[in-house]
Amino acid sequence: MITIEGLRKHYGEIKAVDSIDLEIRDGEIFGLLGPNGAGKTTTISMISGVLRPDSGRVTFDGLNIWVEPKKVKRNLGVVPQEIAVYEDLTAKDNLDFWGSLHGLRGPGLKKAVHEALERVGLEDRAKDRVKTFSGGMKRRLNLCMGLLHRPKYLLLDEPTVGIDPQARLAILDIVREVAAAGTTVLYTTHYMEEAQELCDRIAIIDHGRILTIGTLESLTRQSGESEVLKVVGNFDENAANQRLSGLSGLRLIRVEEGTVLAGIDATGPGLLEILPKVLESGLSIDDVSIQKPNLQSVFISLTGRELRD
Amino acid sequence: MAPLKIVLRDLKRMVRNPVRTALLFALPLMLAGIFSLVFGGGAASEISIRVLVFDEDQGLVSRLLGGAGSSPEMDRRLDLVPVGKEGFEMMERGEASALVHFPPGFTKNYLDGEPVVISIIKNPAERFLPQVVEEGGRIGAEILSQGSRVFRTELATIGGMTQNTAFPSDLAVGSVASGVNNKLQSLKRWVFPPVINLETTTVTPEITDEEGAGGGISILGFLLPGLSMMGILFLAQSATRDILHDRESGLVRHLLTAPVSPVDYIAGKCLSVLVVSSLGFFFLVAFGIAAGVDWGPAATTIALVLAASLAAAGALVLISSLVGTERQADALSTIVIMVWSLIGGAFVPISQFPDFLRPLAKTTPVFWAVDGFHKAMQQGADIAAVSTNLLVLGGTGLIFLGLGAAALRRRMAGGLI
Numbered sequence: 001m002i003t004i005e006g007l008r009k010h011y012g013e014i015k016a017v018d019s020i021d022l023e024i025r026d027g028e029i030f031g032l033l034g035p036n037g038a039g040k041t042t043t044i045s046m047i048s049g050v051l052r053p054d055s056g057r058v059t060f061d062g063l064n065i066w067v068e069p070k071k072v073k074r075n076l077g078v079v080p081q082e083i084a085v086y087e088d089l090t091a092k093d094n095l096d097f098w099g100s101l102h103g104l105r106g107p108g109l110k111k112a113v114h115e116a117l118e119r120v121g122l123e124d125r126a127k128d129r130v131k132t133f134s135g136g137m138k139r140r141l142n143l144c145m146g147l148l149h150r151p152k153y154l155l156l157d158e159p160t161v162g163i164d165p166q167a168r169l170a171i172l173d174i175v176r177e178v179a180a181a182g183t184t185v186l187y188t189t190h191y192m193e194e195a196q197e198l199c200d201r202i203a204i205i206d207h208g209r210i211l212t213i214g215t216l217e218s219l220t221r222q223s224g225e226s227e228v229l230k231v232v233g234n235f236d237e238n239a240a241n242q243r244l245s246g247l248s249g250l251r252l253i254r255v256e257e258g259t260v261l262a263g264i265d266a267t268g269p270g271l272l273e274i275l276p277k278v279l280e281s282g283l284s285i286d287d288v289s290i291q292k293p294n295l296q297s298v299f300i301s302l303t304g305r306e307l308r309d
Numbered sequence: 310m311a312p313l314k315i316v317l318r319d320l321k322r323m324v325r326n327p328v329r330t331a332l333l334f335a336l337p338l339m340l341a342g343i344f345s346l347v348f349g350g351g352a353a354s355e356i357s358i359r360v361l362v363f364d365e366d367q368g369l370v371s372r373l374l375g376g377a378g379s380s381p382e383m384d385r386r387l388d389l390v391p392v393g394k395e396g397f398e399m400m401e402r403g404e405a406s407a408l409v410h411f412p413p414g415f416t417k418n419y420l421d422g423e424p425v426v427i428s429i430i431k432n433p434a435e436r437f438l439p440q441v442v443e444e445g446g447r448i449g450a451e452i453l454s455q456g457s458r459v460f461r462t463e464l465a466t467i468g469g470m471t472q473n474t475a476f477p478s479d480l481a482v483g484s485v486a487s488g489v490n491n492k493l494q495s496l497k498r499w500v501f502p503p504v505i506n507l508e509t510t511t512v513t514p515e516i517t518d519e520e521g522a523g524g525g526i527s528i529l530g531f532l533l534p535g536l537s538m539m540g541i542l543f544l545a546q547s548a549t550r551d552i553l554h555d556r557e558s559g560l561v562r563h564l565l566t567a568p569v570s571p572v573d574y575i576a577g578k579c580l581s582v583l584v585v586s587s588l589g590f591f592f593l594v595a596f597g598i599a600a601g602v603d604w605g606p607a608a609t610t611i612a613l614v615l616a617a618s619l620a621a622a623g624a625l626v627l628i629s630s631l632v633g634t635e636r637q638a639d640a641l642s643t644i645v646i647m648v649w650s651l652i653g654g655a656f657v658p659i660s661q662f663p664d665f666l667r668p669l670a671k672t673t674p675v676f677w678a679v680d681g682f683h684k685a686m687q688q689g690a691d692i693a694a695v696s697t698n699l700l701v702l703g704g705t706g707l708i709f710l711g712l713g714a715a716a717l718r719r720r721m722a723g724g725l726i
Contacts, residue, residue: 048566070568078566082559086318088326097318101311101567129325145563155566 001026002047002153002184007056009042009208016042018208020056024186029179031199032188033295035305039208040188041081044157047186048078060153074102077151077183081158083138084145087131091122091141094130095148102149112148119174120144136167143171147178154178155186160194172198192295204299211302220293227271228253228297231260231278233285243281249274254304263301311569315577316584319551323585333547334589338596340536359388360442361396361408368416374427374449400430407431407442419453420468422461463488530602534682535655537593538617538675542646544589545618545625546639548582552626552717553635561721571721575714579626586618605685612692613681616702620674623709630716649673654680677701 002024009017017039024030032040045051047058049065049072058065065072085094095113099105104112117123120140130138143159156175160168175198179185189195195202196216203213212219229250231240240255249268254261264271271290279285291297300306323330364371392399392408400408410428418425429446431439457464463485470477555561555578564574591614594604604610625642632638650656652666653675659667670676681698684690692699 045562050562050565069570073566073568076566078563080559080563080566082563084559084563086322086560088322088329089318090325093318093321093325097314097321098567100314101564101569103568 001061002186003059004043004047005057007043007046007058008054009046009051010054015208017046017053020205020208020210022203022210022213024184025201026184027179027182028200029175029185029187029198031195031202032186032205033190033192033195033202033299034188034205035190038190038205040190040205041157042208043205044078044155044186044188048076048155049073074149075152077146077149077154079143079146079154079156079159081161083135083142085130085138085141088129090127090129091117091133091144092126094141095145098145099148104149112150116144116148119147119177121170136163136170139163139167139171143174147174151183153184153186157188158190159187160189160191168194192299196295202295204295204302206299206303212298216295219295219298222298227264227293228291228300229260229262229264229271229275229278230289230291231262231283231285232258232287232289233283234258235283235285240283243283244278247274247277247281250278253301261300261304263297311573312577312580315574316581319548319578319581320584333544333585334540334592336540336543338540338593340540358407358441359390359405361390361392361399361405363392363394363396363408363410365413366411366415368411368414370416370419370453371411374411397430400432403432405432407439409442409446417468419457420464422457422465459492460489463492529600530597530604530686531658531683532656533593533597533602534686535650535653535675535679537590537597538621538653538678539646539650539655540593541586541590541618541621542625542642542649542675545582545586545621546642546646548585548622549578549625549629549642550635550638551581552578552629553632553638557635565721571718572714575717579622579710579714582622582626583618586622587615590614590618603686604682605687605689606691609685609690609692609695610682612699613678613685613695613702616699616706617674617678617681619706620678620702620709621706623706623713624674626713627709627716628713630713630720649675652676653678674702674705677705 002022004020004022004024007017007020008015020039020043022030032043034040042051046053046056047065049058049069052066060072060075063072065076086097089097092113095116096109099109099112113126114123117126120143122137122140122144125133125137130141133141139159139162143156146154146156154175159175160171163171172194175185175187187195187199199216201213201215202219204211204219212222214222236257237255240260241252244250244255244260244262245252249265249270251263251265252260253263264274268274275288278288296306323333390405396408396410399405408430410430412426412428415425415427427446427450429443431443466481466485466488470481555564561574565571594610594614597604624645628642628645629638632641652662652669653673654662654670655675659670659676662670677698681690681695681702684695684698688694
């Protein structure tokens with residue numbers, strides 16, 4: 001189990017991570033979902049023992065990574081957001097070096113390298129220099145380096161950024177396989193779909209704080225809304241507030257010039273009664289869209305912003 | 310042993326990148342190669358001055374002066390070539406450093422006490438050697454002038470003798486000898502002992518230029534240590550660039566997620582820079598040997614190479630630890646390397662520097678490396694004889710490495726890496 005208590009990192013006035021508490025259970029895939037700049041990478045850097053926190057502690061099965069770093073890191077695999085490989089070496093050279101740092105040697109190292117390359121589908125490119133690889137192949141090699149020593153804990157920091165959908169699916173499949181084999185996975189992403197598809201539990205992070213934690217079902221239920229309504233048109237903020245704020249069963253989440261986001265209360269009158277009132281409110285409306293509850297709507301209801309904002 | 314694994318990985322990267330590696334060694338080799346070609350390799354150890362002698366007089370004095378290079382030492386340094394009028398054309402073609410012309414009647418006029426002229430035509434394409442001839446001619450003229458004044462009577466007698474076909478009588482020769490002896494006796498007070506005592510002492514030169522290189526050091530041998538040191542500083546610059554590249558590309562952060570401590574990483578990179586610099590230096594030493602350079606005792610050379618490489622590695626690690634980006638490191642380290650090389654005597658002997666600049670040379674590792682290598686080359690200095698150089702280079706290197714490692718460690722702890 002990975003236990004994170006009161007983790008904090010400030011850069012002057014900027015609170016990159018502000019008192020985070022998490023508990024990641026053995027064998028689960030735990031997602032840390034948040035927009036860019038939410039504090040995901042800073043959090044994972046502190047959890048992996050690269051960045052020293054201002055306060056708080058991180059333990060892996062009771063071992064504090066800042067007290068016994070080498071002991072913990074032997075069981076830890078990290079896949080960073082950057083493609084951190086030596087491009088002038090071959091794929092095998094990179095893995096040989098990485099494996100040797102984790103104490104692998106001789107036939108054991110050879111076997112691990114072979115298996116890891118096979119797992120990510122790069123065995124036929126083992127002796128090619130990484131600089132000749134495509135972006136997706138480099139990402140897979142990046143993942144391969146984190147898996148090589150069969151770690152008990154795997155931390156992945158946005159491992160699918162900037163790759164094509166096919167390569168993304170391949171990486172997600174590998175993560176599922178690894179987790180099914182018993183590895184505890186912490187997966188950070190700003191892609192809502194990835195978190196929904198992959199993770200057993202999800203924590204939503206914004207401005208360095210954990211806003212909520214739970215399974216996909218509990219999070220969507222927790223928002224208390226059946227749908228989220230998005231209204232786009234030619235109106236100002238005051239007019240929208242005046243015309244819509246009094247409607248029963250509608251909770252305004254964000255109102256600004258030309259856009260309104262509102263939640264429809266699951267226990268209220270329902271969409272079919274509310275929607276005509278919105279359309280008849282006198283606002284000049286160009287478009288209305290309705291979202292079923294998902295992580296996006298949860299994030300919107302918690303922050304008033306969409307994940308991509 | 311994570312640091313050793315980092316060193317092995319860096320060496321493997323050099324092997325996997327033969328072009329990049331060759332480029333790393335290109336600068337010092339190129340400079341050494343150019344100097345080798347210019348000075349003709351190790352064979353260019355002796356500077357010989359080629360002087361054309363156009364003797365239209367063919368008299369006693371002009372023949373004596375024209376044969377001044379007959380002593381073994383002068384014969385080695387001075388190449389006197391008797392010529393006729395074609396000597397002027399040879400000078401126009403730049404075939405000698407100077408032409409010395411004795412006009413007709415030179416001997417007669419000299420012995421008669423008349424004013425005489427020796428003409429020296431210098432080669433304008435050469436800078437130093439014609440001046441040597443001119444200064445030599447000036448000294449010779451001064452001696453001849455004073456001799457003419459003091460031995461006026463005797464010279465006139467000798468002049469008469471040379472014009473007679475008959476062999477001079479014993480009385481005439483004895484008269485001249487007696488006259489010379491009397492004048493020497495009267496000058497005894499000033500000549501024996503001489504007014505000026507000239508004491509010759511063999512000193513241990515700190516830096517000797519090519520004219521003063523009494524130990525037989527060649528011009529290439531003189532220049533190669535300085536050029537090599539400069540080349541190794543550039544090599545260390547390339548090697549330390551990796552630290553900044555690792556930092557900027559996220560490789561350091563990734564490495565630190567493995568069972569590798571910041572100290573392991575820093576030690577590995579410092580060791581790696583040291584190994585690359587030492588290998589480069591040994592390569593240049595081998596190049597020098599192939600070009601005919603005698604580096605002196607092997608143990609001294611090895612010790613100096615290691616100490617100089619340590620100083621170079623330390624300096625460049627320190628620079629890379631103080632800056633934020635590869636570009637900043639390149640700019641700063643290039644300035645430092647060039648200034649150290651120039652004032653440390655890599656190109657020009659510090660004996661040629663103005664007085665105010667000479668003490669500054671000793672603040673650079675280039676000076677201590679060049680000085681140590683020259684001592685080994687010229688005097689066959691053993692390790693004890695260059696211990697000061699080794700201590701300064703090694704000590705500086707360790708201090709620089711320590712400061713650089715501490716700065717890198719601080720940046721890592723602060724999350725800047």
